[in-house]
Amino acid sequence: MLSRPPVPSVSTFAARPDWDVFCRVIDNFGDIGVCWRLARQLAGDFALHVRLWVDDFDSFRLLCPELDPGLSIQVLQGVEIHCWETCFTPVVPARVVVEGFACHLPETFVEHMAHLSPRPVWINLDYLSAEEWVSGCHLLPSPHPRLPLIKYFFFPGFAVDTGGLLRESTLRARRLQFTGSAELRSAWWRELGSTAPPASALLVSVFGYDNPALGDLLRAWEISERPICCLMPLSRPLPVLDAFAGRSLGSGDIIRRGSLEVRVLPFVEQDRYDCLLWLCDLNFVRGEDSFVRAQWAARPLVWHIYPQQAAAHLTKLDAFLAIYCAQLPQASSVVLRDFWHAWNAGRIEAMAWGKLVAALPQLREHALRWDAELSLQEDLLGRLVRFSCSRL
Ligand code: TRH
Secondary structure, three states: OOOOOOOOOOHOOOOOEEEEEEEEOOOOOOHHHHHHHHHHHHHHHHHEEEEEOOOOOHHHHHOOOOOOOOOOEEEOOEEEEOOOOOOOOHHHOOOOEEEEEEEEOOOOHHHHHHHHHHHOOEEEEEEOOOOOHHHOOOOEEOOOOOOOOOOEEEOOOOOOOOOOOOOOEEEEHHHHHHHHHHHHHHHHHHOOOOOOOOOOOOEEEOOOOOOOOHHHHHHHHHHOOEEEEEEEEEEEOOOOHHHHHHOOOOOOEEEEOEEEEEEEEEEOOHHHHHHHHOOOEEEEEEEEEEHHHHHHHHEEEEOOOOOOOHHHHHHHHHHHHHHHOOOOHHHHHHHHHHHHHHHOOOOOOOOHHHHHHHHHHHHHHHHHHHHHOOOOOOOHHHHHOOOOOOHH
């Protein structure tokens, strides 16, 4: 692994930080996953003093085990982390303020922003979508109804006229170093308390929402011609998996049935999750952040999109498939689309798995090309820092 930059302690920092990032954990891990990644990159790639406000340390600690829940202020990986208490203690706002996913900043903090000169740049970091409207809404200003403040809507996306995707500068080098080093790979397995499966096995990672289609898949894998090793990091029990195993499973458990071996893993630290994606032949991912990281892994992926009311998520799913499959040969494109739709609909036919496996070599090539082309674009923080500087 490339070494991390030296970590400053709380006292090293000047009183007023460069950036404030606010994160409220609504559910799951996407909100904190994105905000933690963004804060780390601001500190690591841009050498900025970042203050990260998080309201739920229990969720945060799962992807950052070094977090001490007993400390309301601590510095980790160069980021000054604050517990966002219900009763907010007033502080001088930073020069740039990021509101993660419209998480609603404390009123006193917003009032304080309005009284500063120059006033901080206020950004609402929104959710990722491949839909066309994103280009039109990216960077739209929204004046505060009462105060002399403007909030800008920053939309991540896949097109050059959107906010782009989070991608730290060392990501590709770290991936190549890891995938090219047998020593690093075996250390990764060892630290998990596991060993690499035989090279003949297809290595698959699964991170998704509760989904009856997982049962279909596990049954198809059981009778697969090729051995399948499935890695499943869990933050909470998964009923479908428990039903398949006939008992309740926890981290460290292994199920072996026919050609299938399922290894239940602990929820791993965020950088280690990247390694898992880099190792696998196929990654099932979900939400937003793991979905993006699976694309940077340059491996075939299956996306379980976060379900929304009135099936709004399906439009989002199709918008992504349209751009992702544009350069993919027709036959593989049909297989991939059908499989993603079936996975999101909660039902996988046995035939569908066979077709996906047959398409894997082509999907692998495509994933490499997709990663290479998308990496040519400026990453999200490059765009965000540039925009903020233009407004300061
Ligand atoms: O957890 P998610 O489903 O998160 C979200 C939230 O539900 C959010 O409210 C919703 O709007 C959004 O999806 C679309 O999936 P996501 O985004 O992939 O976040 C998971 C994070 O957890 C990501 O940063 C990767 C990290 N992770 C680990 O650090 N270790 C692990 O073992 C695993 C499986 C994931």
